[in-house]
Amino acid sequence: MSDSERSENAQMADASQTRPRWGFTQISFVVFMVGLMGLFIALGTWQVERLAEKEALIAAVETRFDLAPQPFPASEDWDALDPQELDYARFELTGTFDNSYTVLVFTNVPDPAGRYGGVGYWVMAPFFLDDGGIVWINRGFVPQAAAADFADGGAAPQGRVTIEAVTRRPEQANSFTPEPDLAEGREWVRNPERLSAFLDDAAGPIAPVTLDRVAGEPGELPQGGETQITFPNRHLEYAGTWYLFAVITPIMLGFWLWRQRRPRNLAHEEKDN
Template sequence: MGATSPLQQRSWRGLIAPGLASLICLAILLGLGIWQIERKGEKEALIARIVERAHEEPPGALPAPGTWDAKADEFRRVRVTGTFQNDKETLVHGLAPGDTPGRALQGYYVITPLARRDGPTILVNRGFIPTELRNPADRRAGQISGETTVTGMLRASEPRTMFVPAPDPARGEWFNRDIAGIAAAHGLGEVPPYLIEADATANPGGWPRGGQLRVDLPNNHLQYAFTWFGIAACLVGVFAVFAWRRLHEPAGEPGN
């Protein structure tokens, strides 16, 4: 075999830095793809758990104080009895499906404390109202007085993302279901770390309209994984072409 020429040696050395950079990028891309595959399995398990709990019959009792676990208890179907404190309701900005497909209604979710004889007060998301029914006087038929029974699913606090405005308790402006913040604003003391999403039987035919919880969570992790793996394959192809040209194409003529 012939000795490697100085030009070829320089070509090989010139591939070290781009090769290392490409290997680091390739490891990151493959790691992201594998992570999305793992997230896909976690999301499928979560969806299966939600669907199973959504059809639990009969609904269970609210977990006792001292056993509260927002993550473990979330989406559990429960039935509780108590009295709504309508004077302490909180309206949270939100959207709900309208009667016309593809069009959403703008309005509020009505979150009302439910005082119970056999345990601490718990917040209940009674359902959705359109913007024009913000004033309780315009929906007196929906103000339930006296002891009542509520059936629904437990939901944990909704995290506030960077695009969601901060709440203004003094003005009654809320943009996410901040359970601890709402409880503190109304002086409710210690409450469970979740609220009850009331089902459609809470106020049949009136406002607020319950049963707004959707359990069809998006699961696009496989698509994301293919995207990362595809980018990794493109990186390998681009580097292979670059290396081949670096090693096989003749250098420019002297003086050019």
């Protein structure tokens, strides 16, 4: 064998010794980083979609909340109503409260518009419309210490009254939501279907929404006017954060790949130095 052949073979042997060996761990890491980048992109896109939804909600609230109250739809039209389209609209209703069916819905009002806030209850009562049908009205908030005074309605309006209220779409229960306490008249969500379990079976048609009464006299309980009409909107910030992570991830992966491609003997030399 000639000297040139020996030299060439020696160089190939050196290259094979210094070439990084790829195994399951290295391949898994690359797959993980690529998957992580995809996850960050998906999360950023989801936040952009949530941004559009939140902006649509804010626009709807600003439009509906400032309109003059309208007569509430007749009960024969309730099956065709879309609670989402009625959300935050103002209505005027005439009828009679039946406060013997009052239900207290547990809540927390951290930033009240009125005097009272914190842990307490929404005072929900069925309102029998003159034109037929029942609407669950949120008469307002009472603090926990005063809840016992309103378990049977408290100082409730008597006889035929006309009220102004703001529509709210039903709150949805989840797997962690307790069942209604029918014996104590306690609930956890403002949902017409669940609230109607407290009524007699033949009570009548139930509106697919609840309504929040507007504010009354200062210091009055239940405290109306607590409909939340301001919403945090940081989805653009969140989307930017996720997309930034999506950009950083391939840069980190590229740097790691570059490190893996460096000859091992060079890495050992740097370590020895």
